[in-house]
Structures are given as C-alpha cells and as structure tokens.
Amino acid sequence: MAPAPDIAVVILAAGQGTRMKSVLPKVLHEIAGLSLIGHVLATAAKLEAAHVIAVVRHERDLVAAAASAQLPATIFVDQDDLPGTGRAVELALNALPAAFVGHVVVLSADVPLLDAETVADLIRSHRIAGNALTLLSAVLDDPTGNGRILRDVDGVFCSIVEQKDGTADQLAVREVNAGVYVFEAALLCRVLAEIGTENAQGEKYLTDAAAAIATAGGRIAAVPVTDRWLVAGINDRVQLTDAAVELNARIIRRWQLAGVTVQDPATTWIDLAVRLEPDVVILPGTQLKGATVVESGAIIGPDSTLVDCEIGAGAVVKRTDATLAVVGAGASVGPFAFLRPGTILGSDGKIGTFVETKNTTIGAGSKVPHLSYIGDTTVGEGSNVGAGTITANYDGVNKHQTVVGSQVRTGSHNVFVAPVRIGDGAYTGAGTVVRKDIPAGALAITAAPQRNMTGWVETNRPGTAAAIAAAAAEQEVSG
Known part of the structure; x- marks a missing residue:
C-alpha cells in the first residue's frame, strides 16, 4: 500500500479483559503466532499511516513492550481515570503533532481478523464520499452486547445506541457497530471536547461522537461487512478459540x-x-x-x-x-x-x-x-x-x-x-x-576381557526359573 501521511491510527488497548480470567492482559493472548494486538499492529503497519498510537492502561508496560517489539514506531498514551472509548481517543489525539491534518482510524486491539485491505477500502470510501465519519457495521444473528446502528426510513445513518442505553425497539436491531472508524481529525477533536458522560455507564463514549458530528452537519456513513469474522471481538476464552479456529482454517485454505x-x-x-x-x-x-x-x-x-x-x-x-x-x-x-x-x-x-x-x-x-x-x-x-x-x-x-x-x-x-x-x-x-x-x-576399543563364571546362577539363585532353565540346558548338552 502507498504511504498515507494524512492517516493516524489509534489502537484501543487499555482494557483489562476480565472475562479472560487471566493474569495476562487480554490483548497479549495469541492466535496464529501473534498476540491480539499484534494482529492489529500488523494491519496498521500495512496501512503505512503517518502515526500509530496505542492507548494503554492495564499492565501497560507489558503491552507496550510487546507492541514496541513488533512496531517500534508505536506511540503509547496512558488512559487516565476518566473511563470510556471517547476519552481514550481524545487522549490519543492530544499526542498527535499540532500540525497533523487528515483522518483518524480507530481500531480495537481485540479484533484480530480485521485485515488491512478492509480498512483501506473503508478509508477510500471515506475520502471519496467526503465523510466526516465512516464506520464499519455488521449484521449479527445475536447482537447482544453490541452498540446498534440506527437508520431512518430511507436507510440513512442516524446514530449508535449502546446496549445498556437502548430501548426495546432499538435493541431489536441486528445491525451493530463493529468498532472500526475513520474520522475527519479536526472535527473529531472538537466534538470529543464537547461530549459528556450522561449515560448508563458514566463513560465518555466514542459512539456519542457520531451524534455530535451529525448535529454539526457532518456526513456519516455506516458500511456493512459481509464477513462477520473481520470484526469479531475477543472477550473470553471461547471467543479466542473460535477466532483461532477460523483464522487457522483461512490460513490452511490459502496454502492449499x-x-x-x-x-x-x-x-x-x-x-x-x-x-x-x-x-x-x-x-x-x-x-x-x-x-x-x-x-x-x-x-x-x-x-x-x-x-x-x-x-x-x-x-x-x-x-x-x-x-x-x-x-x-x-x-x-x-x-x-x-x-x-x-x-x-x-x-x-x-x-x-x-x-x-x-x-x-x-x-x-x-x-x-x-x-x-x-x-x-x-x-x-x-x-x-x-x-x-x-x-x-x-x-x-x-x-x-x-x-x-x-x-x-x-x-x-x-x-x-x-x-x-x-x-x-x-x-x-x-x-x-x-x-x-x-x-x-x-x-x-575400551572393552574389558569377558569373564564367564560357570554355575553362578545355580549357586547364587537356586530354584529360580533361570536356574531351572540352566540346569535343563546343561543336562541336554551332557546327553
């Protein structure tokens, strides 16, 4: 891929991953020989972005060491005590050079099967349409736990509602936010400074930036992916194994x-x-x-x-x-x-x-x-x-x-x-x-001379099977 001087990639890697029930940070668990964050870093590297920023918190030194070993140019930003993905991205933007002008790609460190080609296509669509925000979505049989994509009667994107904040009708929607975004950087900076934590979890949601961008008149598009594995997140060992099996099958098919x-x-x-x-x-x-x-x-x-x-x-x-x-x-x-x-x-x-x-x-x-x-x-x-x-x-x-x-x-x-x-x-x-x-x-040759001690078994092991066999052999020889 061609170098992209107007692209910055932000990787969200601050979570503990409590459902993994592990002393190892979730993003350092491996599939196919790479940690989860390693897969995402590999994708970021292929995009040839001008900047790659990882937002870290839980076991930050371990995560940073692993990421640096794979992509030394990675910039690390520590998430503070204000929770939420919106706050994480806000901190990452503060680490960008003041002169940076362009677009910010936001990826999650626990989505290992997302490939660079899919992200590059999303960036291309974003540029062509002149969007302020372009995001990936997926239609799931069971969308539980995911933010829902809400559209108007004409199918135009309206907003994203999180699981804990949605009404029954909203939660019946099966199209979900895949957590992969391309933002116009300057507008994102402005709206993140304005949004608050008035929601069920008391967090600064990155998804609230979508509504703020719409209010500001920015164009937004949600692009569905047909391959759900590209945006499958890993939260527990079951999902880790499922993703490993799927990725392995794809690797094997490629070699076949x-x-x-x-x-x-x-x-x-x-x-x-x-x-x-x-x-x-x-x-x-x-x-x-x-x-x-x-x-x-x-x-x-x-x-x-x-x-x-x-x-x-x-x-x-x-x-x-x-x-x-x-x-x-x-x-x-x-x-x-x-x-x-x-x-x-x-x-x-x-x-x-x-x-x-x-x-x-x-x-x-x-x-x-x-x-x-x-x-x-x-x-x-x-x-x-x-x-x-x-x-x-x-x-x-x-x-x-x-x-x-x-x-x-x-x-x-x-x-x-x-x-x-x-x-x-x-x-x-x-x-x-x-x-x-x-x-x-x-x-x-270092062998010592062989000594044969005749009758040793009958003398030292009388009545044993060996002694009986030896006596029979001697009798047979003597006739």
Whole structure:
C-alpha cells in the first residue's frame, strides 16, 4: 500500500479483559503466532499511516513492550481515570503533532481478523464520499452486547445506541457497530471536547461522537461487512478459540490453494508467519509455528511440531518435536525425534527414532539412527553413529564439544566424553567409552576381557526359573 501521511491510527488497548480470567492482559493472548494486538499492529503497519498510537492502561508496560517489539514506531498514551472509548481517543489525539491534518482510524486491539485491505477500502470510501465519519457495521444473528446502528426510513445513518442505553425497539436491531472508524481529525477533536458522560455507564463514549458530528452537519456513513469474522471481538476464552479456529482454517485454505497438501485441516495448525512451497505435504496432527519454512516436496507429520525451523526440499519429518532446527534437502527425521535449538542436519542425513540433538551439526549423508543423545557436537559427512550413543558434554559447570569426522563408524552404546575428537574414517567398538582423541582411520576399543563364571546362577539363585532353565540346558548338552 502507498504511504498515507494524512492517516493516524489509534489502537484501543487499555482494557483489562476480565472475562479472560487471566493474569495476562487480554490483548497479549495469541492466535496464529501473534498476540491480539499484534494482529492489529500488523494491519496498521500495512496501512503505512503517518502515526500509530496505542492507548494503554492495564499492565501497560507489558503491552507496550510487546507492541514496541513488533512496531517500534508505536506511540503509547496512558488512559487516565476518566473511563470510556471517547476519552481514550481524545487522549490519543492530544499526542498527535499540532500540525497533523487528515483522518483518524480507530481500531480495537481485540479484533484480530480485521485485515488491512478492509480498512483501506473503508478509508477510500471515506475520502471519496467526503465523510466526516465512516464506520464499519455488521449484521449479527445475536447482537447482544453490541452498540446498534440506527437508520431512518430511507436507510440513512442516524446514530449508535449502546446496549445498556437502548430501548426495546432499538435493541431489536441486528445491525451493530463493529468498532472500526475513520474520522475527519479536526472535527473529531472538537466534538470529543464537547461530549459528556450522561449515560448508563458514566463513560465518555466514542459512539456519542457520531451524534455530535451529525448535529454539526457532518456526513456519516455506516458500511456493512459481509464477513462477520473481520470484526469479531475477543472477550473470553471461547471467543479466542473460535477466532483461532477460523483464522487457522483461512490460513490452511490459502496454502492449499497455493499447492500445499494438508491432509487433515482439523488437526493441523499453521501460524501466519510460516512459509510453505508448492508440493509440501502436511499430515495429521502437525503444528507449524513461528517463522518455520518448508521447501517443496517435504513431508511433515504426522504428529509433528516445528517451531522456527527450516526444512529442505524433499525432507521427511515424522512424529518429531523441533525448535530452531535446520533439516537439509532429502534428510529424514523421526519418528519420535527431539531436535533442540541449534540442530543442523545436512542433506540426505538422518536423525532417527528416539534421538535427541542440541547445538549439533550433522553433515551431509551422516546418520544418527536411534536411541542417542548428541549435544554440542559436529559430525562430518557420511558418518554413522551407532545405536545408544551418548555425548557426555557437561562436566557440571561447562559444556564441551565433541567432533566426529567424516566416514566414521561408531559401535552401539558408545559414550563420547567431551571434549574429544574422532578422526576421519575411524571406527569404535560396541560399548566403547571414548575419553581420548581417536586418530583418523584407527579402531578404538575400551572393552574389558569377558569373564564367564560357570554355575553362578545355580549357586547364587537356586530354584529360580533361570536356574531351572540352566540346569535343563546343561543336562541336554551332557546327553
């Protein structure tokens, strides 16, 4: 969108959200990887407005920190003890530069599905019509709790009446105020200074500005939206979940239309920031979170959670939990793998069943097939780490590095006591505890000689099933 130097966006984010029953401010609850206010800030950013002002109060420092991290240019205004949306906007207008001339867009921080295109269309309609106020409305089956849009017999906008102030006839109206406004800034400043708190809630309503603008002769239009989800507000956990489900369905549909197979949308969750290429296949029970990127032909799932991961073309990741990991093209991960931050698996490599990795780079074609913990390690290309191998990387104070070269073959149940290096082409025997560096091409074995203590079971465990079986075997051998 083109920059809009004559647009200021005000985001109302002062409410506590008591119906959420949470220590976390309502506007910081998340859907699709963004907080509620984060979604609204993203919309404001796309509008390229000259100013974005957030009005805060409850847990203001938490809200301001989260908003600043996403949109650093946000201006924060503290709501004072005079309640009401009208007062909040009045305070926000006071924070605008004195020279600002233009239009003020008012958004609510708890309406996450409203997109920039809808707001831009509203601004465009407002400009073309020369309105003093243009607002969004919606027709709801159950309008309870919402301000009603009142029109005359010709359908022309008259006013907005709040739920607690309406008569029975007024409350029978199903067209409601969606809480999205575009005002002519100078006129809004004047009328907000004039309106009072003479209403059932003793608040300074922003909606009363509409009646004042009409009285002043300003043109007003209410534009209905056909998609109610665009203006759906979040007040409790039920509405939070409903909005999350709806947004997730829209995200999935968008990716399906872009060439991604999502086998079971009902059990798949994809955050907004995720990026997928055509011919990716997502199997049931999969969550793709954060800034995860999956390249063409990769198969993810079933039952996998990827957070901020990069998955290469043609890779297969099944029943895996991974965070801040990179999986190369054609590589295989899982089932039941745990990739912690800093894991890098090269192309055509393998991290297999019940393997945990952390801060580890595994080279192209190398494999850690099963039952291993590999941490703070670098593995070269074409190596095979035997089943049950553990890197002992922590001495109780510091972490230490293990380096495994290329084309290495380690036996099952090895322990690499870091810091240690295994040279290129080296082999280790089963059960080896590696405490010293192994030269390239060497075989390392630390096994003690095996002792067979004949008759031990019959002597020390007489009468047990093992002793009876041993006696029978001895008798069979002796004939």
